[in-house]
Amino acid sequence: MSSTYYTLFQFKIKWKRRTHSKLSSYFNCLQYYPFAMSSINGEHVVMREVNESVILFDFLAVTIWIIALVHNKQWRALIVAGVGFVIYYLVDAILWMTIMGVRTIETTHNINPYLIQIWLQLGPGVIHPSWVILMLEGTFGPNKKHMKREFWIILFLLVQFTPAFAQQSVKFDGQIMIMRNMQSQRWIFILIGCIGYLYLIYRQVSAKALLKIFVICTAVETCFEMSLLLSDVRKATLQTVFIDCIIEFNVGAGIIVELWRFLMPKKERDFIVMSNEHLKD
Numbered sequence: 178m179s180s181t182y183y184t185l186f187q188f189k190i191k192w193k194r195r196t197h198s199k200l201s202s203y204f205n206c207l208q209y210y211p212f213a214m215s216s217i218n219g220e221h222v223v224m225r226e227v228n229e230s231v232i233l234f235d236f237l238a239v240t241i242w243i244i245a246l247v248h249n250k251q252w253r254a255l256i257v258a259g260v261g262f263v264i265y266y267l268v269d270a271i272l273w274m275t276i277m278g279v280r281t282i283e284t285t286h287n288i289n290p291y292l293i294q295i296w297l298q299l300g301p302g303v304i305h306p307s308w309v310i311l312m313l314e315g316t317f318g319p320n321k322k323h324m325k326r327e328f329w330i331i332l333f334l335l336v337q338f339t340p341a342f343a344q345q346s347v348k349f350d351g352q353i354m355i356m357r358n359m360q361s362q363r364w365i366f367i368l369i370g371c372i373g374y375l376y377l378i379y380r381q382v383s384a385k386a387l388l389k390i391f392v393i394c395t396a397v398e399t400c401f402e403m404s405l406l407l408s409d410v411r412k413a414t415l416q417t418v419f420i421d422c423i424i425e426f427n428v429g430a431g432i433i434v435e436l437w438r439f440l441m442p443k444k445e446r447d448f449i450v451m452s453n454e455h456l457k458d
Contacts, residue, residue, distance in 0.1 A: 222358050223421070225411040227344055229285070229351040232296045234340035239299045242307070242336050249325075251311060253440045258307040260436070265302030270294040279358040285351035293353065300337070305397050305426065306433060308333045312393045313437050317386065319448035337400050341408035363420065366428045373431025382434075386451040390430055398426040 246255045270291055274280040282290040282297075308329065315324035377387060399422040405411035406418055438446055 222356055223411070223413060223417065224354065224356040225405055226352060226354050227341075227410050228347075229349040229353060230347045231340055231344035231353075231410075234343045234347075235296055235299050238336035238340050239303050242304050242332070245332060246307060251307075251314075253314070253437065254307040254310040256440060257310045257433070257436060258303045261306030262298055262302035265298040266294060269298060273357065279362070281356045283354040285353075288353075293355075297355065300340075300401065304333070304336060305401065306429075309393055309397055309426070309433055310437055312396075313390075313434065316389055316393070317449050317451055319445050333397075334400065338404045338408075341404040341410050344410075345408060363424055366424045370424065370427045370430065373427075373429065376431045377434060381452045383452040390434060391427060394426040394430050394433075395423055398422050 243255070243258070246258070269280060274282070274290065274294070282293050284290075284293065311324065311329045312326065315321050315326035315329070318324065374387065374391075377390070382390075402411070402418045402422050406413065411418075438449065441449070
């Protein structure tokens with residue numbers, strides 16, 4: 178009997194140890210759940226720090242870009258540049274910074290953050306949307322053979338990368354720190370972006386055309402993120418950079434395609450080829 182009790186006692190101990198081990202493994206897995214979710218969210222707080230001289234270089238870059246648009250009579254791209262600046266300013270300065278409080282700006286000389294926002298939206302608000310319009314013109318537009326896409330790609334790379342690297346060589350005595358707390362905003366971006374692409378599908382845009390639109394929208398944000406990362410302006414993981422490259426501009430893909438079509442005369446709009454049939458109104 179004693180041997181039987183001893184055997185049962187040993188079995189009970191082993192069972193407890195095995196159960197405890199399984200529970201420990203289970204809870205160990207649970208502790209990595211937030212990390213698994215963060216693999217999609219990326220870093221919650223994204224930030225960049227630049228010297229105040231970058232404001233000068235960005236204004237010069239935008240001036241060169243606008244002169245190029247005017248000289249080449251790219252009026253649709255110019256209009257979208259103005260619209261883009263207003264939209265970006267309203268979202269970033271009013272919605273994110275003032276209402277939601279997820280955008281914070283700190284400067285050495287206590288410059289008014291709303292003035293800093295004017296500079297902050299020059300690249301994303303003026304150059305990025307207008308470049309996407311130029312790429313849409315050169316890919317789907319009726320005059321795509323005359324668009325000189327190579328010229329606009331090279332110019333875009335120059336005005337995108339030069340200010341970020343130039344501010345490292347020419348320094349003023351002040352710094353600008355810009356932070357944004359993303360939290361669940363990336364999921365909202367994904368939702369809005371999906372709605373935009375679903376709308377394009379509803380408009381009978383072909384899979385091939387959708388892929389080209391996706392590549393264009395991803396390319397513009399990738400150049401922006403790479404200019405910040407390679408110049409050490411933004412301290413971010415490659416994971417976060419990769420996620421932002423895909424998400425950020427694709428949020429407005431459906432809107433910018435429709436805005437581009439809206440700005441076209443009816444006779445030109447009929448020659449946009451994005452599906453097996455021309456897009457119909």
